[in-house]
Amino acid sequence: MGHKTCFHCGLDSTSSEITYDEKSFCCNGCKTVYEIFSINDLTCYYDLQKAAGAKPSDIEGKYNFLDNDKIVESLLEFNDEKTQIATVYIPHIHCSSCIWILENLNKIAPSISASIVNFGKKTVRITYNSESFSLKQVVKLLSSIGYEPFISLDDFSVGKKNTDRSLIYKLGIAGFAFGNIMFLSFPEYFQVSGFWIETYAPIFRWLMFTFSLPVVFYSAQDYFISAYKGLRSNILNIDVPIALGVTVLFLRSTTEIIFNLGTGFFDSLSGLIFFLLLGKFFQQKTYTFLSFERDYKSYFPIGITKINADGKEESVQVYDIEKGDRLLIRNEELIPVDCILINGKAHIDYSFVTGESEAVSKKSGDKLFAGGKQLNSSIEVDVLKTVEQSYLTQLWSNDVFNKNKEDSFTTLTNAISKKFTIAVLSIAFIATAFWLFNDASKALNVFTAVLIIACPCAIALAAPFTFGNLLRIFGKLKFYAKNASVIEQLAAVDTIIFDKTGTITANKETHIDYEGLELSGNEESLLKSTLRNSNHPLSRSLYSLLNEHNIVTLDTYQEHIGKGMEARHEQDSIKIGSAPFVGFASETATLNTAVHVSTNNQYKGKFTFYNKYRKGLSKLFKRLKRDYDLVILSGDNAGEKENLTKLLPAKTKLFFNQKPEDKLEYIKHHQNSGAKVLMIGDGLNDAGALAQSNVGIAISENVNVFSPACDAILDASKFNQLFKFIKASKSSIKIIKWSFVFSFIYNIIGLYFAVTGQLAPVIAAILMPLSSISIVVFTTICTNVLGRKLT
Template sequence: MSKSTCFHCGLDATTSNILYDDKAFCCQGCKTVYQIFSENDLTCYYDLQSAPGTTPKEIDGKYNFLENAKIVEQLLEFNNNNTQIVTLYIPHIHCSSCIWILENLNKLNSAVNVSTVNFGKKTVRVSFNTEQLSLKNLVILLSNIGYEPFISLDDYSVGKKHINRSLIYKLGIAGFAFGNVMFLSFPEYFERHEFWLEQYKHLFRWLMFAFSLPVVFYSGNDYFISAYKGLRSKILNIDVPIALGIAALFIRSTVEIVFNIGSGFFDSLTGLIFFLLLGKFFQQKTYYFLSFERDYKSYFPIGITKITNEGTEESIQVYDIEKGDRLLIRNQELIPVDCILIKGQALIDYSFVTGESEPITKQSGDKLFAGGKQLNGIIEVDVLKSVEQSYLTQLWSNDAFKKDKELAFTNITNRISKRFTAYVLLIAFSSTLYWLITDSSKALNVFTSVLIIACPCALALAAPFTFGNILRILGKKKFYLKNASVIEQLSKINTIIFDKTGTITSNKETYVQYEGIQLSNEEEALLKNTLRGSNHPLSRSLYNLLKTHDIVPLDAYEEHLGKGIEANFKQNSIKIGSGSFVGYASETTTLNTSVHVSTNNAYKGKFTFYNAYRKGLSKLFNSLKKDYDLVILSGDNEGEKENLTKLLPTKTKLIFNQKPEDKLEYIKYHQTEGANILMIGDGLNDAGALAQSNVGIAISENVNVFSPACDAILDASKFNQLYHYITASKHAVKIIKWSFLLSFLYNSIGLYFAVTGRLEPVIAAILMPLSSITIVAFTTVATNVVGRKLK
């Protein structure tokens, strides 16, 4: 009886006798999965890779515990109305086919809104409709298609890192085999026609062959898989030459011992794979360290208002929040923790988490989730658990909010790697052909050495390690970047646009003067309580200057971005903002930034702000003017134009009376003219402009209003260091270019010795990870030197 394999998972299906659609299956589970895919038009899953699936396990009754509401609540990271979000660890994720099917779960079940795979962590984050699908049925669905989640209730938490130990196992097996093969090779090296030669020669050679099998087919299988997938996708990736080198050594060595024409190269073969894996292990550990340090130590410089036991308000950083704290959440503020609504009218926008922009009304006693944004005045909440900073990082970096910004250096690295691999293959085959004609004994060594020594691994490492370290260094300096591509974009900036209020001005040092009809105690209390709900820089400054009044819950509150605020309490109404917004017709005569007030549709007066500019502003602009076009784009009137003209360089453009949409259109127009624009604003009125610019930086002054629109957050205390941070990004790009040069130099020298037959494959295998270590060391030292120059 001929042997048949399962069409779904590739296991032996000879004895199962299960046929469906003229295809053999090893069990009913695999047949069921194929039926599911077939019924949902997903059989192209099998086009990505032959037999890519895994055998489904018997799970009847296994997940009944997911019917327990308390357990489900522990596992979910978001649970609101009809939407739940959960991140599940899937150990079986191993290839592009896995990613494809897991990110197409919505085609298997329409209740799944979106599913995103993190291949490195082997997790899938699923958003689903709870009216149509329960968490238990989602887990069963995953199990039925061969991707059973691993759920441990003892230590399960959002963002938990699961360590993949397969590389360690492969490295251990390769090291063990390499040591034994070297030991068995000694008699060949020191052959003196002693008694062992005839009696044990064949035994030793076949033992070396046996030791090499797990090394090639287990420890080295990732190189073959990666090369195969690359070739199927018509891509020459960096694993193609490595796989060719391993295959050439193994086949040649096997032929030699089978036909008794030599001892083969099993020592070089096992040593090659061992040192390749050792280099990969080093890279993985180093990069993991950089990622860990960024995720958990580079805290956002955002604050939140805590209500103390005495009833006073104090600003604290988000990572100081503890379970049981009472927090004040203002209009447009992000909720940093899971909490219970205690007081106020909550209208929560969860688009930051779910991508759905429909705001949701919540009542006192309802649970609110981290990542929601309050859109309707002030609320007070009680904290259920402390903030998970990695979760905020995950929200900020959500793929749903990424723009199609060109990743220039990433593309350069990929293009160079592809071309490099093609050139390496050409050199390898040409030099091998030459040696086959001149001295065939050297041909195999030359072929293998060229493939290994010229691997562009060091080239591929330059960008991620340089950018990873720069991200870490800038984070320590209170300049927080969303991802590495922001560094690349910063290095290409030629125009810098600043908002005025709250960006180049300091809210803490602003002087305010009131002109108009004296406000009554009731009107001043209403003004104070209305300002309490706003995060606009002018609102915060004015709120801090007004005397203390009793806190009252407003009946209505609405903030019109770029215009002002209106609120109602009992029979009284108030409007605060621009003159036109409150009904004041003579605003054009005002020379300074003013906030106008009207109560019950009667104009009362205005608060005039005399700006205090940030420390080092003039020096910063004088440093920037050498390399950049500078623009002040303000929503205020021209009252500060004379002061700014004296303070800033002569070529600085000053543009006033700009609405949020005007700022966006200004940036869009100049981008069509070839400008690469950096926009710096307060993150509230400037959200559209920040999103449109090539790089958007939000200035943070202990205010929790950062949004996906910004690419970076700059602590206000470090504003005067902006020039040095941009310069550091340029240095990072130069470091990468120097790394490329070093890598090319190394490869040129190595190729010379390899082509001339003076380099053994095992030596090439040792030198290859050493070159990677050299590049990593160079980039780390160079970026640290750049970091020391930053204040």
């Protein structure tokens, strides 16, 4: 009987005699998984990578603890009436097939509405209908298809604190073995003869062989596994030449020991693996540091309004929120923390979290979850726990909001690495064949040295380290980019579109005059209470200007984007907004923005805003105009056109009375013509335009303007530095290209010495991680220099 492998997991299935659909399986578990995939039309899982699955384990009764509501509640990150969201850690995630099947769980279980894989962290964020499905059923489903999650009951964490220390252990063993093998090789190095050769040489050589075993079969196992999985999927990854070099060195050295032909290359072998792992450890620690800087110290400059014990309101940053604080959440504001509703009518849109667009109503005493967006009137809430930046980061990075954004540079890097690997293997075999015919004693060293010296790790590292460090630097300078692709896209833009109010105007410095009938105390109180609900820049400016009044709870409140807002309290009604909206049709042309007010259907007057433009605006536009097409898209009337024409460079396009949908269509039209558009807005009325643009930047002025639609958040105080940020993004692309050039030059020089037989494998093993480290150092230094130029 011939050897058979399991169609699902690739293990030996010769003795199992389990077949289904003319395919062999090692156990009924793998057969069941295949049946599940077949029934649900998911067998293309095996087209992505052959035998990619894992053997499902027996889980009967293993997850009964998930029947405990208290434990389940602690594992959930969102739990509403119908929807629950949980993030589970799955150690088996390792390839594109895993990602594909885990992101198509809804085809196996319709109660699952979405599942998003974080490949780097090996986690899956699963959204499901809690009325027809439970967390226990989710876990059992994952286990049944070979993706059993890791759940720690010690602290109710879903594997997030399960730190992988295997690299440290592998590095320690490789270092220990390398040192001892070098020590045992000293007599050979110094060519000691006579009694040594006859008595101790065989013992020392077998000791070196013994020390090499854990190095090859434990420390180097990741390279073999990665190479095997790549070859099985017809992919030549960067670990193939390394695994090949290690195998050749080990077999050749073992042969020499067995037949007493010499001491072998165990010193080179252990040194190779030690230095490879050392370089890998350095890369991992450095990139982890960069990721930590981005995840927890950057990203969210957004503020929230905190209500103090004396009733006064102040704006605080979200990561300064503490348990027990009282917060004010206005219309269209995001709820940054889990909290309890105290006052007001909550109408929460959880589409950012669950993907469901239908808003839910909540009453006083109900729990509200972070990530929901309040619609209509303002609410007051008490904080249950502090903000989790990692959660908000995950929310911002949700793939739902990245459909129109492309990340082409990573693909380019991978393509270069793949071609590079093919070229290296070709050179290695050609050079080895040449030396076999000319000097066979050098052939092995040449083959191994070429495979080691020309590893394309340095090329693969250039982009993530350059962008990673620049993201950190930008964050410190209050420009918070969502991810590395934002920097790449920012470097490619050729058209820049600005909103006007709240973007190029400074709300805090705006002067406001009132013209019209005097407002009574009740009318002013109603006006202030209505403005309190709105997040619009003009509303915020006017709200802060009005005198203190007793805030009343509105019976109804409605905001009409681009027009104004209306509210009712007891018998009184009010409208605030444009002249036509409040019923005042005889407005004369004005050079300034105005907000009109009517109460109980009687026109009262208008508040005229004398805009103060942001510091350095004229200088910024003049610098940008040299390289970019500049456009102003404003929802206000054309009253400011004359002022802006004097202030801004010639040929700057100005469009007024633009509704949010008009802005979106304008951007889409120019993109269809080949333009790469950067949109800069206030993050509220411009959400559609920010999402449609190639890069969308929301301006933050101590308000909660967070929107997943934006790709970056720029602190308003750094607005005049926008040109420098774009220029730095362009420079980062040049740094990556120079890194490619240096890596190419290094490899050409190294290959010359390797092919000509002048480079020992152990020296190549030292130089390879050094080349990777040099690229990291080069990109870090260059990006730090860029950072100093930005300050």
